[in-house]
Amino acid sequence: MATSPEHEYLSNAALRIMESASNSGLFGYTEGQRKLFDFSCDLKKDWSKVVVGQTLWKHDGDGIDKDLRTLLNEQDVAAAVYIARHKSRLRARFAEVTQSYLDTPMRDRLSRLRVFWIPADFNTDDEKVVASTYKALQEEITRDLLLHVTLGGLTPRDVIRFASAKRPGLQIAILSYIKKNGHRSHKNTAGALGRRSTIVASETERLFMTGFLESESLQGGVYKITASGQAMLDICSRLRDYLNGKLGEGNKNAHLEYICGLLGIDYPSIPINTPLVGEDVIHQLQNPTFLLLQHVAQADSDGLVDWPAPYFALPSN
Known part of the structure; x- marks a missing residue:
C-alpha cells in the first residue's frame, strides 16, 4: 500500500536525527535492514543496540494493533519507536492496545516502547511546519530515546x-x-x-x-x-x-x-x-x-x- 509523503518524511526524519546525533562522537550509527519496519538502525559503542520503528499516519486506529504487535514481537531490540498522528481516537486506541498487553508475557517489552506524537495538521507542503516538527521531534528523540539507549539514561x-x-x-x-x-x-x-x-x-x-x-x-x-x-x-x-x-x-x-x-x-x-x-x-x-x-x-x-x-x-x- 502506498504511503503518504508525511509518512515517508517522518520515518526518514527519525533515522536522520539518530544519524546526525552520532556525529557527536558519543556513539556509532548504521542504518539497518527495515524488514517489517518503517525504519531501523543499529547504534554502537562497546555494544550494539538495535532500534526499530513504525510510523502511523494515514490509517485509523485499526493499524495500531498490527504495528504494536510487530514492534513488540521483535526480539533483541533496545528500543521500539512508534511515530503516530496525534488524534484523540488514535491515542485512545493506543492506550487500549497497550493495556491489553499488561496481562500477557509481552508486558515486559512495553518498557522499550517509545512513542512520539506528531500534530495532526502536519503537512510536508508547509516548510515552516516541517521545520518546527523536525525540531520538536529531534529534541524528543534525543532526550527520550538516545539519552536512554546510548548514554545510560544520563540526566x-x-x-x-x-x-x-x-x-x-x-x-x-x-x-x-x-x-x-x-x-x-x-x-x-x-x-x-x-x-x-x-x-x-x-x-x-x-x-x-x-x-x-x-x-x-x-x-x-x-x-x-x-x-x-x-x-x-x-x-x-x-x-x-x-x-x-x-x-x-x-x-x-x-x-x-x-x-x-x-x-x-x-x-x-x-x-x-x-x-x-x-x-x-x-x-x-x-x-x-x-x-x-x-x-x-x-x-x-x-x-x-x-x-x-x-x-x-x-x-x-
Missing part, C-alpha cells in the same frame, strides 16, 4: 552530582581505571592512581551511590562501571578534545553541543584559555559546566586516564 542532575565532587579529576580516573582493570579493592585502585586508599574509597563509594558504578552487593564492594558511567567517560573525553582545541573544524561540534545542552553542559560558554588547573583558577563553584571542565582538565594533567576515542558512523550494509 542533568547526574551531571551536577558528578561535577560537584570535591577532588578534581579523581572520579574520572577511578571510572577509567575500573573500566579497564576492574575493581579488586580500594587499596589496589589507590596504588595504581597514586592516592591514599581512604580518599579513593570515599570517591568510589560516591560513584556507586550516584549510579556511575554498580555492584552485585547493595553495600558495594566489587564494582564495575555502569552505562551512565561509561557515558560520562565518553562525554568527558569529548570535552577534553574541546579543551585541547581538537573537537573538530573550528573546535566545534554542533551535534555534541546539542546533546550536552540537554544535559545542562554549556561547554562553549567556557573559553578554552580559561585557567582550570593551578594557582590562576578563578573558581565558579555554582557553575556545573565549569566544575566538570575542571575535572576534565585536572584528569588530563594527571595523565592517569585512558580516554575513550570518538565513535564514528559506520557504512550501511
